[in-house]
Amino acid sequence: MGSVRDTHTERDEVGAGRRAGAPDRPSGPLGAPGRGETKPVPECDAIVVCPATVNTVNKWAAGICDTLALGALVEAVGRRLPVVAVPYGSPALRGHPAFGAAVRNLREWGVDVLSLPDDAMHGPRWVPGGDGADLWQDVIARLPPPD
Known part of the structure; x- marks a missing residue:
């Protein structure tokens, strides 16, 4: 059975693009792949x-x-x-x-x-x-x- 993914985006103060202490990479949808990471969506049949x-x-x-x-x-x-x-x-x-x-x-x-x-x-x-x-x-x- 597939899983449910949270598609809300991270938000921070204007212009910051990330939270303090967050990894130094572009922000985007939670769970979205960063550079070199694989896609987070599991394979499905339908x-x-x-x-x-x-x-x-x-x-x-x-x-x-x-x-x-x-x-x-x-x-x-x-x-x-x-x-x-x-x-x-x-x-x-x-x-x-x-x-x-x-x-x-x-x-x-x-x-x-x-x-x-x-x-x-x-x-x-x-x-x-x-x-x-x-x-x-x-x-x-x-x-x-x-x-």
């Missing part, structure tokens, strides 16, 4: 992106790797890994032409992007403790069977 916000979908399709998570998604497309994405956002945001183009591109590149009706975006599927079993069953059914 990825589920849920919720895939409008911002995430648009950046992902544009190939923007400004976070560890987006970098992993962009790399997954390049590696042809199975990816299931569950877009989440208001009808107005999802109605923007850039989002539609991003979804079409991701699908063309092999990403399985679920289509949810507007009422599903804010129903019990998304509420902690709500009954989201049908959503997760659909997502799991779309993943390749384990080896």
Whole structure:
């Protein structure tokens, strides 16, 4: 089973770029590799992106790797890994032409992007403790069977 990675960045006083006593190397995402270090993201067989916000979908399709998570998604497309994405956002945001183009591109590149009706975006599927079993069953059914 994969692990969860913290993608928050270190911050310090303006201009310092690192904490007192921290190693003398450029700051960046926590756990990001320094010079000569290996990549911290473990190999995986498939990825589920849920919720895939409008911002995430648009950046992902544009190939923007400004976070560890987006970098992993962009790399997954390049590696042809199975990816299931569950877009989440208001009808107005999802109605923007850039989002539609991003979804079409991701699908063309092999990403399985679920289509949810507007009422599903804010129903019990998304509420902690709500009954989201049908959503997760659909997502799991779309993943390749384990080896």
